[in-house]
Amino acid sequence: MHPLKLKKPLAFFDLETTGTNVVTDRIVEICIAKAMPNGQLNTKTWRINPTVPIPLETSLIHGIYDDDIKDAPTFKEVARPIHQFLEGADLAGFNIIRFDVPMIVEEFLRVNMEFNMQNRKMVDAQKIFHLMEPRTLSAAYRFYxxxxxxxxHSAEVDTLATFEVLCAQIARYEGVLLNDDKGKEFQPVKNDVQALHDLTATKMVDLAGRMIFNEKGEEIFNFGKHKDRLVTEVLEKEPAFYDWMMKGDFPLDTKRKLTEIKLRSFNLKR
Known part of the structure; x- marks a missing residue:
């Protein structure tokens, strides 16, 4: 039985991949440990044929080689059971916001499956760890x-370790007060998925973090020459920038969100 206070399932997951590029790399292993509101923890692991070679330097990190997955199903073949297992669950993991969530959403989009993030909360134990005790997952596991x-670097080991780390973080930090940049006291860590989502995941517009929300809740670019500028302002004054991004090496999710903003802005002006 786990100690998390949940109103809906919280799915901890970790990916092993061919590399770190969301656009060009692929998943070779995924483990999901779904914490249920009744205290149960259900774990499933899939090995996946990425259909592209795994670089040797990557295999040396996670221990999965081409021969290990040559007979495994492709992501397209296991996408539906993975999608079903994650149905109705919030998401949690270690560094999932910057990598694992964008990667799995990209994989679903490649096989024409929608993975709706709109009603899902995200909890990233790495962000809590870096806020309170800046280190790595192995050090976090040792510390907490x-x-x-x-x-x-085995998906199952890392997934279950992250689950234990988050439980220990809540036990250690619930009730601990910090001062924000204005000197006001706040309690960052609570045994509540909404509070943990607000702490770790609320600023992003797209999952790759190319666009984020500013303090006013407006979408701004988070990279390049237009960093910190309003997305709507850039699209209006420099429409070619939209075309450049749509043709560029950006994740499908980023392009989708950029198009949504463009269409919303256009409709407001009509």
């Missing part, structure tokens, strides 16, 4: 759980 992480 008092154990050595044996078998790191």
């Amino acid at each position: 759980c008092g154990k050595e992480l044996i078998g790191a």
Whole structure:
């Protein structure tokens, strides 16, 4: 039985991939440990044939080689059961906001499956860890759980370790007060998925973080020459920038969100 206070399932997950580029790399293993409101923890793991070679330097990190997955199903073949297992669940993991969530959403979009993030909360244990005790997952596991992480970079080991880390973080930090940049006290860590989502995941517009919300809740670019400028302003004054992004090496989710903003802006002016 786990100690998390949940109103809906919270799916901890970790990916092993061919690399770190969301656009060109592919998933080779996924583990999902779904924490249920009744205290149960249900775990499933899939090995996946990425249909592209795994670079040797990557295999040396996670221990999965081309021969290990040559007979495994492709993502398209397992997309539906993975999607069903995640149905109705919020998401949690270690560094999921910057990598794992954008990667899995991209994989679903490649096989023409919508993975709706609109009603899902995201909890990133790495952000809590870096806020309170800046280190790595292995160090986090040692610090919070008092154990050595044996078998790191296996999706199942990392997923279950992250689950234990988040539970320990809540036990340690719930009630601890910090001062924000204006000197006002606040309690960042609570045993509540909404509060943890607000702490770790609310600023992003797209999952790759190319666009974020500013303090006024407006979408701004988070990279390049237009960093910190309003997306609507750039699209209006420099429409060619939209075309450049749509033709560029950006994730499908980023292009989709940019198009949504463009269409919304256009409709407001009509």
